[in-house]
Amino acid sequence: MESIRYNDMEFSVEKDGDRWTLTYGLPGGSKAVAGAGLFAGLSESEARTRALALVKTIFPVGVRSVGPDVMHPNMIGDLKIVGPDVAHPNFVYWNKDSVSSPKDL
Amino acid sequence: MEIKGSVALVTGGGNGIGEAVVKYFAGHGAKVAVVDMVQKNIDRVVKDVQEMGGEAVGIQANVTIEADTARFIKGTIEAFGKLNIAVSSAGIIRDGTMLSLDKETGKVSKKLGFDKWQAVIDTNLSGTFLTMRDAAEAMVNGGWPGLLVPISSVNKCGQVGQINYSSAKVADALMPKIIIGEFLMRGIRNIRCVAIAPGYTATPMLTGMNQDALKAILEDVHLGRLVAPEEIASMIGYCVENEALNATTIEITGGLCYPKGIAK
Numbered sequence: 001m002e003s004i005r006y007n008d009m010e011f012s013v014e015k016d017g018d019r020w021t022l023t024y025g026l027p028g029g030s031k032a033v034a035g036a037g038l039f040a041g042l043s044e045s046e047a048r049t050r051a052l053a054l055v056k057t058i059f060p061v062g063v064r065s066v067g068p069d070v071m072h073p074n075m076i077g078d079l080k081i082v083g084p085d086v087a088h089p090n091f092v093y094w095n096k097d098s099v100s101s102p103k104d105l
Numbered sequence: 106m107e108i109k110g111s112v113a114l115v116t117g118g119g120n121g122i123g124e125a126v127v128k129y130f131a132g133h134g135a136k137v138a139v140v141d142m143v144q145k146n147i148d149r150v151v152k153d154v155q156e157m158g159g160e161a162v163g164i165q166a167n168v169t170i171e172a173d174t175a176r177f178i179k180g181t182i183e184a185f186g187k188l189n190i191a192v193s194s195a196g197i198i199r200d201g202t203m204l205s206l207d208k209e210t211g212k213v214s215k216k217l218g219f220d221k222w223q224a225v226i227d228t229n230l231s232g233t234f235l236t237m238r239d240a241a242e243a244m245v246n247g248g249w250p251g252l253l254v255p256i257s258s259v260n261k262c263g264q265v266g267q268i269n270y271s272s273a274k275v276a277d278a279l280m281p282k283i284i285i286g287e288f289l290m291r292g293i294r295n296i297r298c299v300a301i302a303p304g305y306t307a308t309p310m311l312t313g314m315n316q317d318a319l320k321a322i323l324e325d326v327h328l329g330r331l332v333a334p335e336e337i338a339s340m341i342g343y344c345v346e347n348e349a350l351n352a353t354t355i356e357i358t359g360g361l362c363y364p365k366g367i368a369k
Binding site for chain 1: 152154160162165176185
């Protein structure tokens with residue numbers, strides 16, 4: 001099946017029996033399995049549509065708002081992430097595909 | 106409820122107990138959403154499940170973020186069409202005593218940082234709450250039979266050096282009573298809730314610790330060894346299948362005792 005390009009990532013949907021496997025490319029050319037055993041019994045076009053919807057959910061595009069309470073930073077390992085102040089007028093919430101969004105801004 | 110054909114969601118599914126639960130469910134015919142903070146761990150576990158012939162989807166998320174919780178619930182349903190089992194296995198530790206004293210002056214030299222308190226409460230308690238709440242919402246609205254599984258800990262009884270962790274885990278242990286009481290009050294009959302309180306378990310965090318300290322811990326375990334993550338997973342599987350188990354917290358510790366033989 002033709003690959004799906006979304007958010008600068010390359011996804012493939014491949015048939016495995018009556019189900020579908022969703023893979024995506026990693027830096028360096030290797031592939032990771034995003035989902036296996038998906039969309040049982042669906043046709044190729046249906047599986048592709050469902051895969052795109054799933055990809056948009058599990059790999060969201062946008063500014064990750066950690067917080068939004070800026071007084072309440074989150075720790076990821078030893079990294080302290082202070083959330084953006086979403087109430088600030090300079091905060092832009094970006095929810096468009098990174099391929100198409102520049103022309104929309 | 107049968108495991109085969111069910112759809113399970115496991116937070117912290119990228120390693121430790123969560124990974125064992127993912128593989129147990131997948132090996133018994135469930136479809137599983139692997140939720141974790143670390144994408145490479147998700148990729149590894151999903152690939153393992155695929156090689157087992159199982160069905161899984163990986164979703165990177167932070168359980169402390171409400172929007173992420175909504176997203177991994179949505180992703181699970183988009184992938185597999187329903188949700189039946191939610192296991193809240195994501196957890197962290199940031200140990201330390203509340204106060205430390207200077208040996209010479211006897212005055213307080215250090216306090217447990219609020220960041221260490223907050224991070225553990227966020228992940229182990231708020232994260233569990235969000236996962237249980239949104240999973241239950243999906244199960245109610247979908248009309249699917251369900252089981253909610255908060256992961257508590259035997260240290261809910263109060264472990265020195267873990268005021269943050271123990272406080273979160275005792276609250277997690279209380280959740281089944283409250284949730285099921287509220288479900289009864291609201292007429293929600295399709296969802297059960299059973300918390301699991303593991304003892305010292307052979308996760309990478311424990312097996313990699315100082316071996317002398319580990320030996321000292323094992324002296325208080327009647328079983329004489331760490332609990333295997335697979336043993337926790339099989340207990341959760343039993344909870345799925347035995348519908349009489351509800352509104353309770355089950356300890357699985359191998360017989361962890363206080364020194365001198367009082368069972369914890």
